[in-house]
Amino acid sequence: MSERIGFIGLGIMGRPMVNNLLRAGYPITVYGRHPELLEDMHLKGAIIETSAARLAAQSDIVFTMLPDTDDVESVLFGKEGLHEGLVAGSIVVDMSSISPVSTRLMAKRLKRLDIDMLDAPVSGGDVGAKTGTLSIMVGGDRQIFNQVLPIFQYLGEHIVYMGDHGAGQVTKLCNNLLVAITMAGVGEAFILAGRAGVDLERVREALLGGFAASRVLELHGKRILNGDFEPGFKIELHAKDMKNALEVAREMGLALPATLMCSGYLNAMIGRGEGGQDISAMIHILETLNSHSISGSKKN
Amino acid sequence: MSERIGFIGLGIMGRPMVNNLLRAGYPITVYGRHPELLEDMHLKGAIIETSAARLAAQSDIVFTMLPDTDDVESVLFGKEGLHEGLVAGSIVVDMSSISPVSTRLMAKRLKRLDIDMLDAPVSGGDVGAKTGTLSIMVGGDRQIFNQVLPIFQYLGEHIVYMGDHGAGQVTKLCNNLLVAITMAGVGEAFILAGRAGVDLERVREALLGGFAASRVLELHGKRILNGDFEPGFKIELHAKDMKNALEVAREMGLALPATLMCSGYLNAMIGRGEGGQDISAMIHILETLNSHSISGSKKN
Numbered sequence: 001m002s003e004r005i006g007f008i009g010l011g012i013m014g015r016p017m018v019n020n021l022l023r024a025g026y027p028i029t030v031y032g033r034h035p036e037l038l039e040d041m042h043l044k045g046a047i048i049e050t051s052a053a054r055l056a057a058q059s060d061i062v063f064t065m066l067p068d069t070d071d072v073e074s075v076l077f078g079k080e081g082l083h084e085g086l087v088a089g090s091i092v093v094d095m096s097s098i099s100p101v102s103t104r105l106m107a108k109r110l111k112r113l114d115i116d117m118l119d120a121p122v123s124g125g126d127v128g129a130k131t132g133t134l135s136i137m138v139g140g141d142r143q144i145f146n147q148v149l150p151i152f153q154y155l156g157e158h159i160v161y162m163g164d165h166g167a168g169q170v171t172k173l174c175n176n177l178l179v180a181i182t183m184a185g186v187g188e189a190f191i192l193a194g195r196a197g198v199d200l201e202r203v204r205e206a207l208l209g210g211f212a213a214s215r216v217l218e219l220h221g222k223r224i225l226n227g228d229f230e231p232g233f234k235i236e237l238h239a240k241d242m243k244n245a246l247e248v249a250r251e252m253g254l255a256l257p258a259t260l261m262c263s264g265y266l267n268a269m270i271g272r273g274e275g276g277q278d279i280s281a282m283i284h285i286l287e288t289l290n291s292h293s294i295s296g297s298k299k300n
Numbered sequence: 301m302s303e304r305i306g307f308i309g310l311g312i313m314g315r316p317m318v319n320n321l322l323r324a325g326y327p328i329t330v331y332g333r334h335p336e337l338l339e340d341m342h343l344k345g346a347i348i349e350t351s352a353a354r355l356a357a358q359s360d361i362v363f364t365m366l367p368d369t370d371d372v373e374s375v376l377f378g379k380e381g382l383h384e385g386l387v388a389g390s391i392v393v394d395m396s397s398i399s400p401v402s403t404r405l406m407a408k409r410l411k412r413l414d415i416d417m418l419d420a421p422v423s424g425g426d427v428g429a430k431t432g433t434l435s436i437m438v439g440g441d442r443q444i445f446n447q448v449l450p451i452f453q454y455l456g457e458h459i460v461y462m463g464d465h466g467a468g469q470v471t472k473l474c475n476n477l478l479v480a481i482t483m484a485g486v487g488e489a490f491i492l493a494g495r496a497g498v499d500l501e502r503v504r505e506a507l508l509g510g511f512a513a514s515r516v517l518e519l520h521g522k523r524i525l526n527g528d529f530e531p532g533f534k535i536e537l538h539a540k541d542m543k544n545a546l547e548v549a550r551e552m553g554l555a556l557p558a559t560l561m562c563s564g565y566l567n568a569m570i571g572r573g574e575g576g577q578d579i580s581a582m583i584h585i586l587e588t589l590n591s592h593s594i595s596g597s598k599k600n
Contacts (some may be wrong), residue, residue, distance in 0.1 A: 123510045160506045170496040174489035179511040185481030188473035188556045195552045196470045206460045210423045212478040214514030250494045254590050256488045
């Protein structure tokens with residue numbers, strides 16, 4: 001017998017995830033504030049509900065895929081929120097990328113109602129969501145993870161149990177701060193080589209052959225050379241993860257100097273109106289700083 | 301007919317390189333200040349000379365593999381230096397990692413004597429030198445590169461022509477600054493996850509599956525978990541490359557904030573007496589800064 005699934009968050013990520021679950025045959029209830037998105041989901045077979053509380057009342061497992069911590073908190077504990085409808089023994093799986101600190105508090109608060117929570121942020125972007133090939137990093141009780149695993153397998157293909165509540169979110173933050181810092185390194189290498197007049201395509205190839213090799217150099221390095229800054233994963237979402245990483249660092253009393261620096265770069269990119277671009281557009285910050293243009297050099 | 305090769309710089313890198321060239325059948329003359337090293341080279345078949353100038357007089361191509369810019373300058377242009385013995389049409393191949401700015405000046409100065417120079421720094425460490433599998437990044441005249449290529453092939457296996465004089469050195473600097481910055485990123489990710497209580501081996505594996513993947517995360521990440529800081533490539537040499545990168549940046553009027561920060565970390569490591577360790581020991585700086593120990597956690 002299939003679990004009854006509730007799904008809240010019908011954005012770029014959420015919609016294709018719901019589609020994959022519908023295709024897998026799960027009965028799905030959705031709730032949201034955008035009638036046009038609900039209509040589309042209804043046509044595809046989802047049941048529409050008029051509040052998070054009512055959705056919760058008819059679901060065994062509720063998935064959330066929302067922009068940031070506040071959104072998850074308000075859907076969970078706000079007026080007509082999930083907590084008003086969830087019954088003891090049900091499960092909340094938050095696949096948003098939010099603060100690990102808040103995640104732990106929410107999990108604790110739900111546990112008092114005998115409701116289990118998993119944090120299960122993803123990487124792989126809208127393409128991964130559509131093709132069901134997301135990476136999913138999961139925190140929470142291992143037994144609950146095992147229970148939800150068959151459903152995760154319709155959404156992703158690299159599904160890792162990371163540890164206790166918040167461990168999934170922490171891993172996601174580690175992933176994204178490392179991507180941003182590696183991007184800063186690739187950017188500085190390109191700026192130095194570019195100003196020195198060395199062909200950047202050759203630099204990229206030479207560096208991919210050694211210890212400096214990374215997926216960021218390979219993929220985002222290529223994007224810089226092609227002048228192609230279409231996301232991928234938008235700066236404004238990446239900036240949110242950097243903010244959350246620094247929030248955790250503050251709560252835990254940690255200095256993360258490179259994360260701090262890159263967070264500043266991402267903020268500046270949003271200030272420049274580039275929040276909708278890919279992380280590879282970070283090169284523009286270094287180009288502006290150094291009055292030296294290299295991106296899109298392959299096109300010229 | 302084999303070119304007569306001169307080789308100056310019989311350190312950890314130079315000695316195995318000379319061995320490989322001797323094995324390939326080239327007649328080789330060496331010069332150096334350490335009699336015990338010369339004796340060993342003599343036993344292996346090299347001719348010993350008593351000055352760089354005298355070595356130059358009987359070589360078609362002279363290779364140098366020295367610690368830093370000053371050493372190369374003094375061997376080239378100092379008293380009884382190469383310039384006193386080199387004849388028009390001969391070639392100097394500097395395989396040291398030194399300043400690209402100085403490299404260009406030296407190449408220009410030699411050109412006035414009708415002597416060609418290549419900068420050909422390597423990566424791959426003493427293991428690569430022994431097994432003849434170095435990566436070699438070459439700058440200078442393309443025809444001269446083609447002429448020396450058959451010899452390079454006895455020393456390395458990933459041999460890339462990068463462009464004009466200095467382009468090899470610039471590429472090497474880009475490689476090493478990117479390795480250092482990626483290392484800082486891996487370090488911050490590990491510190492954050494470690495303090496949050498997430499298992500670092502799992503974090504490493506999860507991150508290797510996504511956009512944050514890099515050889516630094518793979519190899520140096522493993523070293524951190526194993527508490528294994530044997531070089532590899534010594535911090536004190538890496539610090540020299542960071543210094544040279546910042547020198548070029550200054551000469552060209554560039555800000556490279558992450559390079560600057562990591563250069564500071566490497567200086568601090570030398571100050572702590574860790575100059576002989578591997579770059580992965582950078583984690584100690586972040587551990588000290590944050591009063592949180594994670595390295596060698598797999599051993600415990």
